[in-house]
Amino acid sequence: MSLEEISSTATRLMDEGGVEGLSMRKLAAELDVNPMSLYHHVKSKEALIELICATTAARMHLPPDDGSPWQEQVRAMALSYRDHARAHPAMWTYVHNHPEAIADRKLALWQALYRILRLAGVPEPELRRTSDVLHAFVTGFVIAETQGHLPDGQEEIDRTFDTAIELIVHGLAGLSSG
Template identity: 50%
Template sequence: MDGLSMRKPAAELDVNPMSPYHHVENRTALLRGVCSVVAAGLRLPPDDGTPWQDQLRALGHAYRSVACAHPDLWSYLNTHPALIDEEGELWTVFNRILVAAGVPPERLPATRTALYTFVAGFLSAETGGSLAEFRGASDADGTFEVALDLIVAGLASGHS
């Protein structure tokens, strides 16, 4: 991601190096566009009456699938938070699920940040390869399920 420049897409498309500027303002706008395309591929849980616990698990799996499919982009996003669209559909769905779990509106930002940080830490370890180094964590899928169990249990207990 650090090596992505405006010239690279131009070279790939065999167009003038200035041509991308007719479509995006700068590299940051290009990266935001890439993030939007990837985010559009998220399989977010619909608001269909499914219990919030199942929706939260589905959201966690959707987010993990993107992080694992695009580890460089995911890592870059987490170190460049200005690229994250906090008004995007991911956050709208996340808020909806947290409200269904009983999180009071005044606690939404802190709860969302805490849970995001928890999952982001797990995914950083997984996509960076260090998860396998932790004792007993060689089964990333099983360990992620334990993480989701802990999150759901914590929210269900009302300690959000």
């Protein structure tokens, strides 16, 4: 049994039943192992959830460093984050309530965002603050969307998200030129 197998199965259980629907016993039953054997890989349910957050974030499709304009990469990153959050709402609700679960700035998610922000001209000392603001902005949008606080209809919500991305792009452009 690998950490990847544990994480994938736990993610599926969390997607199906939320954080409260995930237990070490349920996970062990799904993996057809003794529950105690899971503790050789993860020390607690909290550690399991952090593993899920890290491995799920690592599976997120991140824009490649392919020389495309930073504006396109920002759009791709925001869309990927949103799609991922919508695919795993229980996990992203958990992350919103426990930001330390993805706080490790060595995660590919943060490294890709930092790379894009550098391309946009964000000064090195401002990377952390700018990335935190963008993360809060997009996370807030996703929460508003999943909680039904946006206009009805997926097409209108998508258009609203496009407007949010344009605000991000123009804000970053203004930040780097100011």
